[in-house]
Amino acid sequence: MVFFFDESRFGLHPSIGRCWARKGVRISAPVNPNYQNCYVYSGVSPFTGDAFSLFLPWVNTEMMNLYLAEMSAAFPDKEIMLIWDQAGWHKSNSLKVPDNIVLKSLPPYSPELNPVEKLWQWLKKHVCRNRLFAYVDDLMNTLAETLINLTPTRFMELCQGSYLLQ
DSSP states (O other), X not given: OEEEEEEEEEESSOOOOOOOOOTTOOOOOOOOOOXXXXXXXXXXXXXXXXXXXXXXXXXXXHHHHHHHHHHHHHXXXXXXXXXXXXXXXXXXXXXXXXXXXXXXXXXXXXXXXXXXXXXXXXXXXXXXXXXXXXXXXXHHHHHHHHHHHOOHHXXXXXXXXXXXXX
């Protein structure tokens, strides 16, 4: 199985987007002044629509090891090629890679080659924009519910790039 992997930060400070309003009416939006956040670690196969995500408190080697162990356990009988960027914690000497996972790196500074970036854009635009979450748990529950309800076909639509088919 081929998975592309990335992590993204989601926080309580909302992303404000455009909306319709009557001419001359000034729009206001409530803002949560807290800067609490969580990180979503996701691996997506744009070819099959399989996905595996975890919510973790930080991005570091320890959390990356946890993700790799959980992904390996979720697909115990599968050989997984995990393609990811070259973040520092992806190249750490203390990274523990399970036997059924092979790691491959994307070229440096090329997020446009990682299809999971499209998933983050979609989540931030369609799930988080113009929404106020009082607590990080509310945000995580909303994101988790959305990810759970995405079908393999929808993951493929969101994450498949034409360059992957060539």
